[in-house]
Amino acid sequence: MNRFRVTSPFGFRVFAFGCLLPLGLAGCKHDAAPVPDLPKANLKVETVHSQNIGDTLEIPGRVEADPEHLVHIYAPLSGRLLNLKLTAGQEVRKGQAIAMLQSGDVAQARADFEKAHIETLRADHALERGKLLVAHEVMSQADFQELQAADDAAHAEQERARQRIHELGFSENGTSDMTAITSPITGTALEVGTASGEMQRSLETTNAIATVANLDTVWITGDLFEHDLGAVPLHRPVDILFSAYPGETFHGTIANIGDSLDPTTHAVKVRVVLANPGHRLKPAMFATLRIARPSVMRILVPVEAVLHDGDVTEVYIPSSAGKYTLRQVVTGPTRGKQIEIVSGLHDGDRIVTEGAAFLRQPVGD
Known part of the structure; x- marks a missing residue:
């Protein structure tokens, strides 16, 4: 047959x-x-050669406020927030009052101070009387020392109560229970977490009254995957693109590479610090970090020359008398209409670059 x-x-x-x-x-x-x-079918067989390929790694990133110039403002004591004068995006100065707080803690602190003051006066009188009694040998030296210790303790308690009032931002001689909430830095209010009239619990509140950041410099952070770690050293120049500013490229260097891998993504955080004049870069803005990697010698072949069989990639190699054999290869990134061959081919090898799909064995009967 x-x-x-x-x-x-x-x-x-x-x-x-x-x-x-x-x-x-x-x-x-x-x-x-x-x-x-x-x-x-028309088959085309060509000789492949290694060539020097410049590589660029692209990392998706986002803008973050510099944590060293960011503060969360909380109420220093419990009370009701009044006259909140801050909105998100508003610029504030260091020491500027953003709200008033009315607190019952102040009244309690002043009451504690008054009580301590009364005990101090009582201890002072007892000590003066004790000095007279000791002088007339009516009181023993041991009893007098007890009076001295009690007087010292009363003065210490009075000073503690005085310091507590000062910590709350008030004077022990005042009568007001209102205090101003001020910004500790000059910056931009990123968010406001409360409203006028709300009660604040200084030890229980998880939401800050406001978050203020100085945006003169910002961080650009991205995820650097494990297999790229060796190709991206510290201080490598980086080009940064923002969709908000098409056609414009920002330049920086890698300031930090994280020391711990994310257990889910197996990536570390890479950080670039950029000056931000005019505050054009906003926190949470998306960015793309482009990092040039060292050139490597690679073989590039047409995409259609590579055949896929599950997880296996192969190319056809001409043998003899019009016969062709499959050779397994490992591919890298695609570059336009060509794909990088990482291993499996050598400089000078001949492969089928067109019509390789026609050489596949038919499936089934």
Whole structure:
């Protein structure tokens, strides 16, 4: 029985034998008319060479406020917030009052101070009387020392109560229970977490009254994956693009690479610090970090030359007498209409660059 290899007009390789099996026939007649040859697929075989390829790594990132110039403002004591004069995006100065706080803690602190003051006066009088009694040998030296210790303790308690009032921002001689909430830095209010009239619990509140940041410099952070760590050293120049400013490129250097991998993504944080004149860069703005990596010698082949079989990638290599064999390769990134071959091919190898798909063995009967 004669066997012919033909290719159909639809691109599939067909193996034809010297007879056709009509539908329903079990036998084969040797005198059947031969199948006419169909046009064969055009195959192109080329020699591949290594070439020096410049590589650029792109990392998605985002803008963050510099934590060294960011503060969360909380109430220094419990009370009711009044006259909040701050909105998100507003510029504030260091020491500027952003709200008033009315607190019952102040009244309690002043009461504690008054009580301590009274105890101090009582201890002072007792000590003065004790001095007279000791002088007339009516009181023992041990009893007098007890009076001295009690007087020292009363003065210490009075000073503690005085310091508590000062910590709250008040004077022990005042009468007001209102205090101003001020910004400790000059910056921009990123968010405001409360409103006038709300009660503040200084030891229980998890939401800050406001978050203020100085945006004169900002951080650009991105995720650097584990397999790229060796190619990105500290202080490598970086080009940064923002979708908000198309056609404009910002320049910086890598200021920090994190020391711990995220257990889920296996990436570390990479950081670039940028000056931000005019505050054009806003926190949470998306960015793209482009990092030039050292050039490498790689082989580039047309994308259609590489065949995929599950997780395996292969190319056809011409052998002899018009025969072709498959060789497994490892591919890298795609560059336009070409794909990088990391391993599996060598400089000077010949491969099928066009029509490789037609050489696949047909699937099924």
